[in-house]
Amino acid sequence: MRFLASTAIACLLLAQSICTKSEAATINLTQGQWDVTGFDIISWNGSKLFFSTQVQNGSDYDITGYFNWSSNGTYRGREDFIGTYTANNLLNFRGTAISSTSIQLANYRAEVLSPSQIGNGTWTATGISGTWSAVNSTNSTSVPEPSSVLGLGIMAVGVVMLKRRIQRKA
Numbered sequence: 001m002r003f004l005a006s007t008a009i010a011c012l013l014l015a016q017s018i019c020t021k022s023e024a025a026t027i028n029l030t031q032g033q034w035d036v037t038g039f040d041i042i043s044w045n046g047s048k049l050f051f052s053t054q055v056q057n058g059s060d061y062d063i064t065g066y067f068n069w070s071s072n073g074t075y076r077g078r079e080d081f082i083g084t085y086t087a088n089n090l091l092n093f094r095g096t097a098i099s100s101t102s103i104q105l106a107n108y109r110a111e112v113l114s115p116s117q118i119g120n121g122t123w124t125a126t127g128i129s130g131t132w133s134a135v136n137s138t139n140s141t142s143v144p145e146p147s148s149v150l151g152l153g154i155m156a157v158g159v160v161m162l163k164r165r166i167q168r169k170a
Contacts, residue, residue: 027115032138040130046070059087069103076102
């Protein structure tokens with residue numbers, strides 16, 4: 001019975017460790033492209049975001065990348081950026097170069113919500129501000145649902161109990 005109790009506790013501890021929120025260190029932003037939804041005075045939906053580098057700097061990451069900005073289905077230009085991806089999943093970066101006069105350099109903030117979702121984003125530029133979010137369908141590593149991990153733990157306890165019962169009968 002003691003073995004059964006320790007097995008159940010071990011399963012619950014495993015479930016708890018797997019289901020905690022992802023830390024910045026576990027999310028690689030550089031995989032694939034991010035599809036942007038954004039708006040200031042026009043819609044920037046359909047724009048693309050790419051993270052080129054993500055280099056650890058203490059508990060945070062230095063990031064570089066670029067946006068390929070599009071509005072109304074028309075490519076408007078590229079904006080390069082540099083910034084920080086913090087240990088508490090916040091993005092702070094600023095534009096450093098643009099390829100067209102159709103866009104302007106901006107400062108950006110957002111929250112990495114999961115390996116495939118950035119949300120609560122804002123940008124500010126000279127005389128204009130906007131909101132944005134992005135999704136990455138190629139970066140969809142997900143954290144298991146607590147109920148599925150708990151189910152595995154319960155199943156493991158059941159297997160141990162069944163095995164003990166069979167051993168007693170033999």
